[in-house]
Amino acid sequence: MNTFKTILFAYLIALVSVTILPKFPIYNALPNLILVISLYLIFQNEIREGVIWGVAGGIFLNFLGFKMLSNTIITVAVILLTIFLVRKFFETSNVYIFLAFCFIGTIICSIFLQPSVNILVIAGYLLSSLYSALVGFLIYLIYRKKYSQRLNIIPME
Amino acid sequence: MKKRYTLIIVLFLVVFLIIIYGPVKNVFLIISNPFLNFFEKASVLIISKPADFFRTIKNVNNLASENQGLQRKINDLEAEKAGLKEKEKENEILKRQLNFVENTKGMNLLGANVIGRSPNNFSHYLIINRGEKDGLKIGQAVISEGLLLGKISEVNFNTSKVFLVTNPTGAVPALTQDSRAAGLIKGEIGYGLVLEDLPKDILIFEGENIITSGLGGEYPKGLLIGKLEKVISSTADVFQRASIKSLVDYGKLEIVFIITS
Numbered sequence: 171m172n173t174f175k176t177i178l179f180a181y182l183i184a185l186v187s188v189t190i191l192p193k194f195p196i197y198n199a200l201p202n203l204i205l206v207i208s209l210y211l212i213f214q215n216e217i218r219e220g221v222i223w224g225v226a227g228g229i230f231l232n233f234l235g236f237k238m239l240s241n242t243i244i245t246v247a248v249i250l251l252t253i254f255l256v257r258k259f260f261e262t263s264n265v266y267i268f269l270a271f272c273f274i275g276t277i278i279c280s281i282f283l284q285p286s287v288n289i290l291v292i293a294g295y296l297l298s299s300l301y302s303a304l305v306g307f308l309i310y311l312i313y314r315k316k317y318s319q320r321l322n323i324i325p326m327e
Numbered sequence: 328m329k330k331r332y333t334l335i336i337v338l339f340l341v342v343f344l345i346i347i348y349g350p351v352k353n354v355f356l357i358i359s360n361p362f363l364n365f366f367e368k369a370s371v372l373i374i375s376k377p378a379d380f381f382r383t384i385k386n387v388n389n390l391a392s393e394n395q396g397l398q399r400k401i402n403d404l405e406a407e408k409a410g411l412k413e414k415e416k417e418n419e420i421l422k423r424q425l426n427f428v429e430n431t432k433g434m435n436l437l438g439a440n441v442i443g444r445s446p447n448n449f450s451h452y453l454i455i456n457r458g459e460k461d462g463l464k465i466g467q468a469v470i471s472e473g474l475l476l477g478k479i480s481e482v483n484f485n486t487s488k489v490f491l492v493t494n495p496t497g498a499v500p501a502l503t504q505d506s507r508a509a510g511l512i513k514g515e516i517g518y519g520l521v522l523e524d525l526p527k528d529i530l531i532f533e534g535e536n537i538i539t540s541g542l543g544g545e546y547p548k549g550l551l552i553g554k555l556e557k558v559i560s561s562t563a564d565v566f567q568r569a570s571i572k573s574l575v576d577y578g579k580l581e582i583v584f585i586i587t588s
Contacts, residue, residue, distance in 0.1 A: 298447060
């Protein structure tokens with residue numbers, strides 16, 4: 171996928187995130203679609219696309235209403251952390267590792283966007299993260315045939 | 328490897344400069360406005376309707392009891408309607424006598440379509456298709472069907488952001504309509520509302536209307552926010568706390584009104 175296409179798709183997904191996605195809450199929790207797709211691309215060895223997707227998607231969400239830069243910073247931070255961790259600790263990967271990263275990544279984003287120690291807010295973090303993992307699993311199922319043989323992460327050089 | 332990280336950092340700095348450049352955001356929103364409108368309308372047409380259908384199927388077990396409850400409510404409302412009709416006539420006569428001119432509570436309202444919502448359950452806001460060009464200003468109250476939704480928190484050229492009362496980071500000075508206890512409405516995660524800091528010596532009742540108190544001048548006095556659902560404070564608490572049932576379905580809002588003056 172070229173850069174222009176990646177940015178265009180990130181724009182469309184950002185629009186979906188603020189229009190269609192809020193119509194599908196699970197107990198008021200919503201997934202972090204931009205982050206999940208970024209992580210999926212990274213787990214498909216599409217590191218460059220994953221980073222561009224995360225940066226572009228984060229900026230678009232910032233433009234569409236989030237506090238200035240908050241979404242961009244945290245999405246990029248989670249993506250860079252993921253790249254570092256998978257290269258350092260995982261020679262190969264499977265869907266469970268990808269889903270675990272979706273779950274933990276969403277928790278980190280949620281804590282950064284709305285820091286709180288309120289038990290209900292924490293429950294919200296967990297629900298959103300589970301929802302993100304579920305969306306990640308759906309994306310995996312859709313593209314499994316196309317990408318299954320490529321679900322290997324390049325070991326750290 | 329190092330080159331790649333340098334590239335990312337440079338890219339990040341460029342992004343930072345772009346974001347702090349306000350007009351760019353405005354241009355982005357002007358370009359995105361028709362797309363947001365399209366996606367919002369598409370979501371209502373294609374997604375909300377089947378979702379309602381499946382929700383109905385899911386709730387089919389509750390329909391019988393709900394039906395009974397609604398029938399009882401209809402009977403009550405019929406009786407209430409008859410009483411109100413009499414009062415309306417009486418009011419009409421009084422108005423004529425006092426030469427009273429009705430002007431929708433003296434408020435100037437501006438209608439707007441909801442074109443976007445917060446994509447998570449932490450930052451409760453709406454995006455509407457009215458902005459600077461329509462004369463909107465930060466701080467103006469936003470209502471729907473007579474109920475307070477929130478206030479304008481950001482104004483762009485042709486869109487604005489509405490900070491909802493359910494946002495956990497905000498507070499609205501409020502009043503219980505019957506017992507006249509003053510407190511603060513605060514949002515909770517998942518569009519819940521809590522009325523806090525109510526004096527302990529005032530007896531509050533479940534089902535009471537909660538209205539804006541007008542304190543601080545941020546919201547006009549007397550706007551309905553919701554109904555008192557349950558007192559949730561314990562006897563040891565210094566102030567009373569009550570959960571509020573919001574009468575607005577935030578997920579289904581399509582048209583809102585801004586109080587311009």
